[in-house]
Amino acid sequence: MSEVLARYDLDRVTIATLASHSSLQIFHGAKLEGFGTVAIVPRDRLWFYEQFRHLIDHFIVLNNWRELCSPDVVRKLQSLNAILVPHGSYVEYVGLDCAEGIELPIFGLRGLFRVESDQWAKMDLLRRAGIPIPRLFSVGDDVDGPVIVKLPGAKGGRGYFIARSGEEVARGVEERVKEGLVKTPKDAIVQEYLIGVPVYIHYFHSPILGRVEILGADIRYETNIDGLRRLTPDIIVEMGLKPTFVVVGNIPLVLRESLLPRVLDYGIRFVEETRRSLPPGVIGPFSLEGVIDDEANIRIFEFSGRIVAGTNLYVYGSPYSYLYWGEPMSMGRRIAREIRMAIEKDELNRVVT
Amino acid sequence: MSEVLARYDLDRVTIATLASHSSLQIFHGAKLEGFGTVAIVPRDRLWFYEQFRHLIDHFIVLNNWRELCSPDVVRKLQSLNAILVPHGSYVEYVGLDCAEGIELPIFGLRGLFRVESDQWAKMDLLRRAGIPIPRLFSVGDDVDGPVIVKLPGAKGGRGYFIARSGEEVARGVEERVKEGLVKTPKDAIVQEYLIGVPVYIHYFHSPILGRVEILGADIRYETNIDGLRRLTPDIIVEMGLKPTFVVVGNIPLVLRESLLPRVLDYGIRFVEETRRSLPPGVIGPFSLEGVIDDEANIRIFEFSGRIVAGTNLYVYGSPYSYLYWGEPMSMGRRIAREIRMAIEKDELNRVVT
Amino acid sequence: MSEVLARYDLDRVTIATLASHSSLQIFHGAKLEGFGTVAIVPRDRLWFYEQFRHLIDHFIVLNNWRELCSPDVVRKLQSLNAILVPHGSYVEYVGLDCAEGIELPIFGLRGLFRVESDQWAKMDLLRRAGIPIPRLFSVGDDVDGPVIVKLPGAKGGRGYFIARSGEEVARGVEERVKEGLVKTPKDAIVQEYLIGVPVYIHYFHSPILGRVEILGADIRYETNIDGLRRLTPDIIVEMGLKPTFVVVGNIPLVLRESLLPRVLDYGIRFVEETRRSLPPGVIGPFSLEGVIDDEANIRIFEFSGRIVAGTNLYVYGSPYSYLYWGEPMSMGRRIAREIRMAIEKDELNRVVT
Known part of the structure; x- marks a missing residue:
């Protein structure tokens, strides 16, 4: 460019x-x-x-x-x-x-778009970065214990489902192909269903300052799964309600401070791996999406190489961004600040691709 | 006045x-x-x-x-x-x-209070506004699928209950009459129980600026339903615990930006219908309370023509109010700002009734 | 000192x-x-x-x-x-x-540390303060209805479990001793499991201003219990998943304003009781942790005499702190502000022990 x-x-x-x-x-x-x-x-x-x-x-x-x-x-x-x-x-x-x-x-790493369009390539990037991920299977594999099946092209969580055996995986995929929700089931990724709590962490890599910032965290608000909890188990079972995972909003979260060094370490590993395999590496906002279990292990099951919607919570700054910047600093403003700093230093080519 | x-x-x-x-x-x-x-x-x-x-x-x-x-x-x-x-x-x-x-x-629309005291009149206002609502039934009607029964005079969610048949509706109403929770069961409204996630959206209609603002959103924190999720299903069933829906607090939420045009459209429809049927129409804060399903449909099951408690989250401004105002703008401050602008323009009579 | x-x-x-x-x-x-x-x-x-x-x-x-x-x-x-x-x-x-x-x-009450290390002494302090608490049992007691068993030395919620009979209590304790999670089961406290929703309230006692401030509230985000709600009941039961309660983060909350007088009353009672039994009494941040039921009763099952992690949500101030201070006032800043005021008044000895 x-x-x-x-x-x-x-x-x-x-x-x-x-x-x-x-x-x-x-x-x-x-x-x-x-x-x-x-x-x-x-x-x-x-x-x-x-x-x-x-x-x-x-x-x-x-x-x-x-x-x-x-x-x-x-x-x-x-x-x-x-x-x-x-x-x-x-x-x-x-x-x-x-x-x-x-x-x-x-503003960002153009070369990452193609990786992001392929679930398998994404997980492989995380693995190469040395970031813990769930076990992975293909449709047709035998699985033990619960898995989540992610179908390509199923938007916003539609077509994701949980299964407990290879047979359930196959049946679920078949159903969704019939419903026209997905076209290429063979590209589906089947991930170990991680027992724990989901967290979505917002990072910013600043080429200009040479650092990775943790700018926030959130929990997704998903329909209908976050509504089902309002029904007693007997009703859910009797009605045969199936959980769906379509994101419609976000809820703010802070993490235990003792988890933050690990969280930042993962962010830095992500930046370094993209630098190695997709130079010049990720620029600006990215997100790691993981599950924390009750041994405080964090495993990452998904990432985004761009600004995520959870940052909309923090238009007036997040608890974390305020620590770094001492003024209301949203992710949107952080992007603009980076571009401003780059222009002033005559280094704009370091933040755009 | x-x-x-x-x-x-x-x-x-x-x-x-x-x-x-x-x-x-x-x-x-x-x-x-x-x-x-x-x-x-x-x-x-x-x-x-x-x-x-x-x-x-x-x-x-x-x-x-x-x-x-x-x-x-x-x-x-x-x-x-x-x-x-x-x-x-x-x-x-x-x-x-x-x-x-x-x-x-x-400060607000006095004529709306009477409408708000009648569940049926409320739902009718929403329908006339062209805002999607759940299907409605009366006590005694046959119902298929789950419904929520809202008894008049049952405060803060007490006496609301979920039923799956006309018989369950009748039985639940009878029980609550015996407990003295309600007096006029015939005024009860029975609504289709919407499968999805609840959202509470805070609006402000400014007669002075001639616009409707989205000032925030929240989720309610309800006892005991939000506590039951901490118990495994077997315990809940075994103990015969029944969910109750008494609001004790609020949790912040932002919505997907792609939902906001529809959300604002509903707010504008609400203002316009109150203008037609209850001139001069709603003034200042109001709230639409709905459920979003996994097809991203939003149906509104309740409204408030006044400031709702969920706005207490945003004493320092919400992610949305900051976009409009660029300074910390709570709903309380927004009310005062409208009155201030009205006084300065000598148009106070446009914002009070 | x-x-x-x-x-x-x-x-x-x-x-x-x-x-x-x-x-x-x-x-x-x-x-x-x-x-x-x-x-x-x-x-x-x-x-x-x-x-x-x-x-x-x-x-x-x-x-x-x-x-x-x-x-x-x-x-x-x-x-x-x-x-x-x-x-x-x-x-x-x-x-x-x-x-x-x-x-x-x-900065704080040194003498409270020892009390805090003994679950029984803690509950006794609350009782003496006139703050409602759950019913208490020992391992070996007969219990009716669900209880939560809190084992000493089990960190961050690990080793907490829910039981429904004296037998289940005994069995659960035994298991955890075998796993090496706890050493002194006889010090376990067994509390009535309160049906309702948990809330964590952040207070600040200012000896310099002679008042107790409510500075915030939160809900804990706990693994794996807050993740289990994403699984349907049949899967949870079939897999034999057991809830665990390890805190990994916090979510913001505001309470109904009508609850705040009682909430502040509890805070004042807490300060007064520590003054009587542990002079000069608690200084600065403390937290009461309770459950609100659907009759709006609040019972306190735990306290902390120091700053709690839930305050990390409010680095830029909370809805409550802004009401008191009119500027972004985190608990961390509030501590520093108290020390600053004490130094200026030459009363530092009133805020340190």
Whole structure:
């Protein structure tokens, strides 16, 4: 992207993102750091984002997300000196080819998108990093004890299910293929179901400061599983209710301070492994998603190489970000701060790919 | 109330509320916006509110809540140029007739109190607004699948119960009548039990700015249901423990950003329907309470036309209020800010009824 | 400690604590109030705390926690004019004798450590304070209804279990002795299992201002119990999964305002009883941990005489602390503020023991 960047007026850089997921926080943070902002927004959501006109300087209206990579849109964004911030829904919305190939400077590691689209490659990256992960199986393998089956293309937790035997795995996959929820069951990943509590940890890798920050943690609020607990077991069993895991919100969490050194160690390992295998390595926000058991072991079952929606809890800063920064520092603002620092040091090429 | 208001010294307006529910936040917000404050407080809680003397300029001490509408108290409040902020416990504490008839300017829509006292009228208002609601039944109807029975006069979730058949509904109502928990079972509302996760969304309608703001969201913390999850199913079943739904606290929540356009749309529909059927329509805080299912449908099973206790989470502002206001903006402060703006524009009559 | 304190340069007081539990918040708050800070840190965690060098002025590196009481370390701390802030892990880490006997001014009530190490003495203190507690039993007693068995020396909730009969109690204790989890089963306390929801309330007793403040509340996030709710009852039963209660994090909570007078009353009773039986009584942070049932009764099953980890949620202040202070006031900062006020009034001896 160095060519595109070379034509940018660095005094007039704008921060652009798809209007969804964590975009309000990204716009908000960008304004606090003095940047202009660009909302790339589907026509039917425009009215909503216009409520936040004080946070958004430019609207680029699309008929559908895929138009992001059309020459007109890209040219418009380049003319606004836009740096694109890819959030958790970016690849899902625009597709992998556009996400990866777009001719705009991206704040983050472009090369990670392809890894993230393959559950097996993701787990392999974690393993190479030396981060503990659950045991893995394929559809068809014999399994003992509960597993969670993650079907490719099943969005937002839909199509995830728990099984207790190889037979249950196969049956569950078959059902979901029939329902049209998934297309390529052979790419499914079957993970040991970890007994413990889930945690979602928000990190930021700063190439400019040369450090990894823990900026927050959350718990997901998932339908219908978090509602089922409101029903007595007899009702759940009698009605044959099956748990689903579709994320609709997030709840704040702090972790025991004695866990934080390990948590930070995992974050650093993640950065180092991406540096080795996908140079220059992850830039800015990422998330490790794990389960803590009652021996205080933390195993990571998933990661995201971009800003996760749980950070929306901390628009006014998190308990952790306040420790580092002493001012309200959301992940959105942290991104803008990194870009600001990079521009001031004339090192923008170190934070975009 | 225009007559009472005409005698007010608008340079010396005070904010008054019943000392309970969300009053500390209301006082706190009022002080930040430069208002004097009046706590209307039962004698036995006076010692507690005196801990917050820095937030409260005047105490009006009652022997019981019903004294609010006594001529002395009303006269005293008028002499303090008081605007009364009705919170979620207001009608319950002082009774509908006093609540509705009190000769004081009320920040909010007085005409909504009567609707709120009738579960059927409430659901009808939501339906007319075009907001999706659960299916409704009466006691005696045949029901298929689980329902939640809401008995009138059963406070704070006591007397709510889940049933799976018309027979179970009838039996549960009968039991609660015997226990003296309810008096008029025929007014009970029986709602389809929505499978999904509950969310409570805090809105603010600003007549002065002509907009609806999403100011926060929460989950309720209910006894004993949120404790039962700490017991294994076999213990719950064996002990015959029955879930109860008495709200004792609130937990913060943010929603997926992609849900927010729909959430705001519902809020706007609510405002518009109250404008049509109860002009001038809802003013200031209100809440929609719904369930999100795993297809991301949101159905609303309840509303409040006043400030809800979940806003107590956000005395220092919520992730959403910060996006709108860029400073710590609680619901209590937002109320005071609206009154302040109305006074400055000489439009106070647009925000009180 | 008056002798040690007499040699201190009160213009150069530092705040020292063990680098764990809630230490980042304590350092952070101390800096905001203008104090130097001292991290007492095991060698293997030094790298982690060095990330927060901006909050920590001095590192005292230990090979193990017990070295805290070695003459060299104590002398070093005295030379830094250090006031030691004991947090929730202090006694567990350094042992009761060192904790109690260390020749440093401690912010808090030194005499409470011994009481806290004895479950029976703790419950007795609460009872004498007039605070409602659960019914208590010993191992070997007949019990009716569920009880929770708390084994001495079982750390972080490990070894706690629920039983429904005297026989189950005996069997559970025996198992855990075999596993080496506990050594002195006869000191176990068996408490009535309270049906309702758990709450953890953070208080601060200010000798300088002569008041008790409610500074926050939280819910604990415990493995594996908070994870089991994600599994359907049939799976839990079939797999024979047993709930464990190891705290790994905390979730924010606000309580219904109508509960706060009782909550504050309990806090005041606690302070008064410690004044009577352990003069000068508790100083600074303490916590009452209880269950609220569906009649809104609150019974307290546990207390801590020091800062609890749940306060880590509120590094930027809690909904409650903001009401008292009108600025971001964490428990860590509140401690430093109290010390600052004490120094300014020349009353430091009233807040250290």
